[in-house]
Amino acid sequence: MKRDADFDELARYSGEWMRGEGPESDIVISTRIRLARNLADFPFIRRCSDEDRLSIERTVRARMESLTDAHWKSAHYVDLEPLSEIDRQLLVERQLISREIAESDGSRAVAFDATEGYSVMVNEEDHLRIQVMKSGLDIKNTWEQVNRIDDMLEEVILYAFHPRYGYLTACPTNVGTGLRVSVMLHLPALVITEQMDRVFRSMQRINVTVRGLYGEGSQYTGDFYQVSNQVTLGHSEADLLALVGDEVAPRIIEYERKARQALLKNNRDDLHDEVSRAMGILSTARKISSEETMHHLSKIRLGISMGLIEQPDVKVINQLFLQTQSAHLQKLQGRVLGTAERHARRASFLQHHLAGKDDATWN
């Protein structure tokens, strides 16, 4: 494993899971699966002394380094404690680490691979949080990879496991499989046609959590919703994967497709107008917040996947979703920016990229 990572380089590229391909990628942004694991011979994080946390971090690192699989050789292992706030934020924006671990104190680290297929957080809420992300709806491959990493780590790390309660976790809501499978969906048509409440209601009582982000009145929205399993104990991994991947996600995808078709049939001109206006704003604005950016990018993404506009490529839009966030923008700019400056630089960045130019010529 490499003991560091080039964060300037990292900011320039989006991860594999942002490439905008994979099954159902017109609606599904990404599939993420994580496993929560703890070392058997240490207290959980809450009761860890500083020395315990340091021991956990060093033990895990030494054992990861003892693994010979090629998978690990290309991985980066980054100590989060001495990292600058912007670099930690960059890892949060790429979803390689959680906001919690970024903002907590004491020894903590993340191991991740060069193409960002996976990350292992050390000393988050649990000692280990292993996660794999892939573009589109890809439960099978995502699970196979996370399971393989878990198997490898298990060879060198003694996990806390109880014959009755399974993998033991700091929070009883994760105990058992320690598995959380999440699918990130882009559902603008269901939002426009005001059907999200219906979707929410239909998802109740089937052990899944739907969480979303939406605007109200003049406020902005990104139209993104995440579906995950809620229970972790008493159901096998296969059952939980099937619940989210075979039952719930396909149902929501179907609702969204129907809503998109209805929009095309009944409101094509209005929709086309909205998409074009979104393009207009992002191509010409001189100052813009990340929230407003997300709102318009969401509309453009919808326009592309519905065939209303041909340019830009959805990859560009995905890249912009990522790179217009604060830490990315500041890394790309090469310095710390205040809010007003960020708004101006973000607008410039959007204008530049929507005109089909690349990073190299932006300044």
Next chain:
Amino acid sequence: MKCQFCEKPATFHITELTEPVGPQVMHLCEEHAKGFLNKEASPPMTAIASALAKQLGQSGDVLEELDQKECPVCGISFFEFRNSGRLGCPYDYTHFESDLRPLLVNVHDKTEHVGKKPTRSAGTADSLAKMIGLRREMEEAIEREDYERASEIRDEIKAMEDPIAPPSTPSDTQS
């Protein structure tokens, strides 16, 4: 409308669907919304809160006694767990077993793990609990500046450590 957690205007309105509580709408400023949305989609606090609320239905005396119950290994009290929603060590699942079961039923509707198991046997629960206990003892020794005792305990822990541990390398030592 103001953010639920600070004085800034609430610009994000998030609906969280949780069973058995049902949809909950949250009004947040951009900063708090980001924090909230970046968290994993696990609803620990709402689920735990509602399960614990049921336990609160028990008589005050019973609950008070339960709150004072402490894990002999990590020292966490049930009261501390109730407040934080986080357990202190793996042994808590054994020590508080009967107290946690209603909560597990409420959250998962099940109390028995089905699925993947580690292939390696994890040693006995006793020896692992002893390790955690020793780590706590060492911490306490350091706190009262009894470094001799702390170093004895450290040696004891080293001797008990997982034999699969690779030998520590020079780069492993604290710099």
